[in-house]
Amino acid sequence: MQHHRGDGMWNVVVPLKELNSAKSRLRRGGLDARTYARAFALDTVAAIRGCASVGEIVVVTDDREIRRALRRFGCHFCAQGPLPGLNTAIRVGRDHLRRLFGADPCAALVGDLPALRSAELDDALRIAVDTGGQAFVTDTSGTGTTLLAAADPVLLNPAFGRGSAGLHEKAGAVRLAGEYPTLSLDVDTPAGLESAAAYGLGVHTTRLRQRTPATPR
Numbered sequence: 001m002q003h004h005r006g007d008g009m010w011n012v013v014v015p016l017k018e019l020n021s022a023k024s025r026l027r028r029g030g031l032d033a034r035t036y037a038r039a040f041a042l043d044t045v046a047a048i049r050g051c052a053s054v055g056e057i058v059v060v061t062d063d064r065e066i067r068r069a070l071r072r073f074g075c076h077f078c079a080q081g082p083l084p085g086l087n088t089a090i091r092v093g094r095d096h097l098r099r100l101f102g103a104d105p106c107a108a109l110v111g112d113l114p115a116l117r118s119a120e121l122d123d124a125l126r127i128a129v130d131t132g133g134q135a136f137v138t139d140t141s142g143t144g145t146t147l148l149a150a151a152d153p154v155l156l157n158p159a160f161g162r163g164s165a166g167l168h169e170k171a172g173a174v175r176l177a178g179e180y181p182t183l184s185l186d187v188d189t190p191a192g193l194e195s196a197a198a199y200g201l202g203v204h205t206t207r208l209r210q211r212t213p214a215t216p217r
């Protein structure tokens, strides 16, 4: 077992698709999806890194540019491996963290939360640890999931995708009922980007949005 930042702290998995295929709904909305996906990843991981309760971060991606861009945050990196899909990626990250760091609590976050505030994630993780099992935060629609956390990493069993909130709940995960406006705000569409901007985007997405036209094609 290696030394790490803080025994008992949360370790976090962030799955990130290859930039060329990421954020197809933004692309269909006329935005430069590749560049936005990269900025979202940077802002999401910067906010996670800013959490007092987070120890290690593992990013699961096959994208070399993302790895290069995120190196500054001291992340670990895993390749997706032979099997496709978001849940596979999260399981790969979870297992990597368990191998390296043992039984510390483990959370998975989507990588498209450009307005995420560290204090909000810290709050959610503090409540999640008390559940003793799995806990989750929904997206703004209430049907998707942005955070799945497990006090014991063996219990982290991701079912992300359409209707994931219901699936996580059915599996016994506790729906965190607090106010998590920036943790809930995964950006999939140009309208989602505008909602996130109302809360205050991270620096990378802010800069990009200032450079690119505000009105989608």
Ligand SMILES: Nc1nc2c(ncn2[C@@H]2O[C@H](COP(=O)(O)OP(=O)(O)OP(=O)(O)O)[C@@H](O)[C@H]2O)c(=O)[nH]1
Residues within 6 Å of the ligand: 015, 016, 017, 018, 021, 022, 023, 024, 025, 026, 060, 061, 062, 080, 084, 085, 086, 089, 110, 111, 112, 186, 188
């Ligand atoms: N490593 C990995 N990450 C994934 C995969 N699918 C989705 N993700 C990541 O999971 C998070 C949530 O994904 P989505 O909201 O579906 O985002 P997306 O797939 O980029 O967007 P759409 O193309 O519009 O569905 C984002 O951080 C994605 O980069 C996958 O197959 N592998």
Ligand SMILES: C[C@H](OP(=O)(O)O)C(=O)O
Residues within 6 Å of the ligand: 086, 110, 139, 143, 144, 145, 146, 159, 160, 161, 162, 163, 164, 165, 186, 188
């Ligand atoms: C990852 C997925 O979200 P979406 O693809 O709808 O953003 C989910 O909510 O589990």
